[in-house]
Amino acid sequence: MENPQQRLQPHLRPGEKLLWSGQPDPRVHFMPFDAFFVPFSILWCAFAVWWTWRVSTDAGPRWWSPLFGLLFVAMGLLYLVFGRFIVKARRKRRTVYGLTDTRAIVVEGDRRVSDVRVKDEPAQVRKNRDGVHVEVVFGGAGLQTAQLNSGMEIFSPGRPSPVAFFDVADGEALLRELNRVR
Known part of the structure; x- marks a missing residue:
C-alpha cells in the first residue's frame, strides 16, 4: 500500500491541514449490494x-x-x-482518502481527484458488519449510490459520483476527525 499522505500532499491548498489519511482495505470484497x-x-x-x-x-x-x-x-x-x-x-490499490480541516479528498490513480467541503455536505456513515470498517458518503446518498464501490460504476459513466470513503479500516480515527471538523 502506498503512503496516502505523500499522494495527497500535492492536492492540499495553502494553509490546509491534513487531519486524517487512509486507503480502502483491499481485503474487503463484498458489500450489502x-x-x-x-x-x-x-x-x-x-x-x-x-x-x-x-x-x-x-x-x-x-x-x-x-x-x-x-x-x-x-x-x-x-x-x-x-x-x-x-x-x-485495482481501484482500491490506486485510491487514497484524505480529510483536511475543510475538505474530504479522494485521489484515484494519477489523474482523478474529487473533493467536497465537509461542512457543506451531509455525511452518511455506515459501519460494516464486522464493526471495524467504515463507509462515509458525502452529499446526497440514496438508491442511486447503492452500486458505488461494487465494481459496477462503469455502467453509469456519465453520472457524477459523490465523494466517498469506502472500506476504511481505521474507522474510529476517521470518524473522530470528521466530528472534530464538523
Whole structure:
C-alpha cells in the first residue's frame, strides 16, 4: 500500500491541514449490494448459457445467434461474476482518502481527484458488519449510490459520483476527525 499522505500532499491548498489519511482495505470484497447482485449475476450467466446452448442446437439457427449469446455469457462470466471484483481491487490499490480541516479528498490513480467541503455536505456513515470498517458518503446518498464501490460504476459513466470513503479500516480515527471538523 502506498503512503496516502505523500499522494495527497500535492492536492492540499495553502494553509490546509491534513487531519486524517487512509486507503480502502483491499481485503474487503463484498458489500450489502452484493446480497442482490451476486445471485443476479449467477442467474444472468445461467440464462445466457442456456439461451446460447438452445439457439445453437435449434434446427435452423442463424449463424449470429450463438455469437450473440456468447457475448452475454462473456459479459456475465467475465465481468459480472469475476471481473468487477478485479476492477474493484485495482481501484482500491490506486485510491487514497484524505480529510483536511475543510475538505474530504479522494485521489484515484494519477489523474482523478474529487473533493467536497465537509461542512457543506451531509455525511452518511455506515459501519460494516464486522464493526471495524467504515463507509462515509458525502452529499446526497440514496438508491442511486447503492452500486458505488461494487465494481459496477462503469455502467453509469456519465453520472457524477459523490465523494466517498469506502472500506476504511481505521474507522474510529476517521470518524473522530470528521466530528472534530464538523
